[in-house]
Amino acid sequence: xxxxYKAAAEGKAVKPPPLESxxxxxxxxxxxxxxxxxxxxxSCGFYKQEKGEPLVYNYTYDEMKIIxxxxxxxxxxxxxxxKVSASPGDVFYFKKGTTITFEATDxxxxxxxxxxxxx
Numbered sequence: 280x281x282x283x284y285k286a287a288a289e290g291k292a293v294k295p296p297p298l299e300s301x302x303x304x305x306x307x308x309x310x311x312x313x314x315x316x317x318x319x320x321x322s323c324g325f326y327k328q329e330k331g332e333p334l335v336y337n338y339t340y341d342e343m344k345i346i347x348x349x350x351x352x353x354x355x356x357x358x359x360x361x362k363v364s365a366s367p368g369d370v371f372y373f374k375k376g377t378t379i380t381f382e383a384t385d386x387x388x389x390x391x392x393x394x395x396x397x398x
Contacts, residue, residue, distance in 0.1 A: 283311070295325050304329035305381065312397040323392040328353065333382035340395035344371045351385030 295308030310324035326344065328334060330351070346353065346369045355371060356362035358378040363369070365387065373379055375394075381387075 295327055298334070303334045304331035304383075305334040307391075307398075309397040317396050320394075320396045321392060322395055322397050323390065326389045326391050327386060328381045328383045329386045330383055333380050335378065335380045337378045338373045338375055340393050341375050342373045342391055342393040342395075344373070344389045344391045345369070346371075346387065346389050348388040349383075350387070351383060353384075353387035354380075354382045356380045356382075 295306040298305045298307050306327040306329075308324050309322045312322040313320050315321065325347075346365045346367050348367055349365065353365045354362055355365050356379070363371075365371070
């Protein structure tokens with residue numbers, strides 16, 4: 280079948296599940312993923328960062344993230360010290376091997392697509 284469809288893949292209505300990282304307020308859930316071989320598989324879904332402990336994440340795959348909603352401020356920084364105050368509509372590309380820190384003063388919601396199997 281050339282097209283796949285998933286109804287009601289709305290990320291705002293339901294908070295994604297928490298990441299298995301103690302001490303942070305980060306939530307991520309795969310909404311959809313391809314059925315390609317594992318080394319070419321793509322996943323997409325919603326990511327939410329809430330006020331509290333920042334998430335420091337080491338990417339083992341390439342990912343793109345579109346910021347959908349921000350309440351307060353949402354900071355994204357890399358290991359070089361480059362830091363951005365992200366806003367809705369901003370798009371980020373994280374290369375495999377990059378370490379990124381996500382920090383929200385209230386909360387932020389983003390949609391992501393990653394070159395990885397589902398988690």
